[in-house]
Amino acid sequence: MVSKYDHIYKQLESYKEKNIYRELLISSIKKKKGKGDSGNSFYLGNKKAINLCSNDYLGLSQNPLVISITKGSLKQISQCSSRLISGNDKNIIKLESILAKHRNTKRALVYPTGYMANLGAITSLSSPDHVIFSDSLNHASIIDSCRLARSNAIEIFRHNDIEHLSLLFKKNSKFKKIIVTEGVFSMDGDIARLNELSELAKKYDAILVVDDAHSDFIFGRSGNYGGIPEYYGVEKQVDIHISSLSKGLGCFGGYVASSELVYNFLINRSRQFIYTSAIPEHLCVAAMAAIHFLKKNKNIQKDFISLINWFRDQLKESGFNVGNSASQIIPIIVGNEKLALDFSKELFKNGIFIQAIRYPTVSVGEARLRISINASFSKPQLLYVIKCLDKIAKKMGIT
Numbered sequence: 155m156v157s158k159y160d161h162i163y164k165q166l167e168s169y170k171e172k173n174i175y176r177e178l179l180i181s182s183i184k185k186k187k188g189k190g191d192s193g194n195s196f197y198l199g200n201k202k203a204i205n206l207c208s209n210d211y212l213g214l215s216q217n218p219l220v221i222s223i224t225k226g227s228l229k230q231i232s233q234c235s236s237r238l239i240s241g242n243d244k245n246i247i248k249l250e251s252i253l254a255k256h257r258n259t260k261r262a263l264v265y266p267t268g269y270m271a272n273l274g275a276i277t278s279l280s281s282p283d284h285v286i287f288s289d290s291l292n293h294a295s296i297i298d299s300c301r302l303a304r305s306n307a308i309e310i311f312r313h314n315d316i317e318h319l320s321l322l323f324k325k326n327s328k329f330k331k332i333i334v335t336e337g338v339f340s341m342d343g344d345i346a347r348l349n350e351l352s353e354l355a356k357k358y359d360a361i362l363v364v365d366d367a368h369s370d371f372i373f374g375r376s377g378n379y380g381g382i383p384e385y386y387g388v389e390k391q392v393d394i395h396i397s398s399l400s401k402g403l404g405c406f407g408g409y410v411a412s413s414e415l416v417y418n419f420l421i422n423r424s425r426q427f428i429y430t431s432a433i434p435e436h437l438c439v440a441a442m443a444a445i446h447f448l449k450k451n452k453n454i455q456k457d458f459i460s461l462i463n464w465f466r467d468q469l470k471e472s473g474f475n476v477g478n479s480a481s482q483i484i485p486i487i488v489g490n491e492k493l494a495l496d497f498s499k500e501l502f503k504n505g506i507f508i509q510a511i512r513y514p515t516v517s518v519g520e521a522r523l524r525i526s527i528n529a530s531f532s533k534p535q536l537l538y539v540i541k542c543l544d545k546i547a548k549k550m551g552i553t
């Protein structure tokens with residue numbers, strides 16, 4: 155008998171055949187009384203493993219000072235209302251003014267997540283007079299934003315390919331233009347050519363949107379951590395800065411930093427801002443405490459970047475294909491989906507967790523282990539990781 159769920163069964167079966175079926179794992183952090191954890195290991199089920207998959211790049215999500223300030227601020231779980239009704243707590247406003255200063259913009263608007271910040275900004279800014287130009291490796295939240303936007307068309311330019319983008323601009327000369335790129339790309343760890351993108355945006359009077367989720371609070375001017383726009387010195391040429399607070403900052407939430415005009419427009423227009431509950435205020439207190447900590451500890455950035463570069467060099471020396479990674483996100487590209495899954499499972503047996511990333515997060519045949527390291531790793535710990543990666547990759551014929 156044909157069931158009303160037939161299409162679902164079929165689809166799940168096809169995911170299994172293609173080795174792209176996903177399952178949830180249960181993770182937890184166990185802390186010994188009075189003892190802080192370094193933040194780079196956790197439990198999956200009952201097995202302890204080194205976690206090389208967290209976006210908590212600076213280890214701030216477990217920072218004792220940030221946790222204690224956040225706990226002390228906890229008066230209610232949530233404001234239980236949208237910001238335009240009765241949820242606009244003063245701590246959200248305080249955080250927004252800190253974020254605007256951090257990004258060197260007039261204003262910042264906080265959203266409950268980075269995903270919603272992307273949707274909110276990109277869908278609101280576009281109109282039938284616009285064409286959106288999106289890098290082919292942009293994150294799913296940007297892809298979904300483009301799909302939801304009421305633009306005339308969406309043009310996907312080849313990854314970081316300015317010449318291709320220029321050609322597409324010429325093809326769409328009669329339309330207004332919005333360019334969307336990531337700062338550091340989430341699955342490849344390479345850096346957008348933002349200096350050239352900003353020149354092109356200026357030449358064609360295009361709106362330049364940068365999703366800096368993976369570079370915010372990591373790259374940028376020493377001690378300010380203003381991300382990739384600051385790294386190139388083009389902050390003022392970026393019209394819309396989008397970011398997540400749940401990566402470099404180790405907290406939760408997202409934001410759009412922009413001009414006063416765009417800020418007011420989003421408050422009036424962005425459905426992802428208007429029709430959802432306000433971010434809980436204690437999460438804003440956490441973000442402010444984390445930013446304060448970072449800006450007081452200016453050497454974190456320099457030490458972390460030198461650790462990243464050292465680790466990447468070690469991986470390259472071992473013969474791994476790390477693509478064009480130039481950040482804390484370092485993929486080991488293996489290609490085949492099953493090979494990536496098996497590689498990940500073997501590593502886990504050795505107490506190392508690196509998730510296999512497969513289609514549709516990356517293209518078919520470009521499966522990889524996406525490593526992200528955390529500032530709290532020590533070199534001996536990372537040397538152990540490299541030793542295991544090396545041993546298993548050789549056994550499996552990857553290197």
Ligand SMILES: Cc1ncc(COP(=O)(O)O)c(C=O)c1O
Nearest residue numbers: 267268269293295340367398400
């Ligand atoms: C590039 C990029 N943008 C946005 C997001 C969404 O951020 P959030 O996790 O805060 O929703 C992610 C999440 O992984 C991301 O990688």
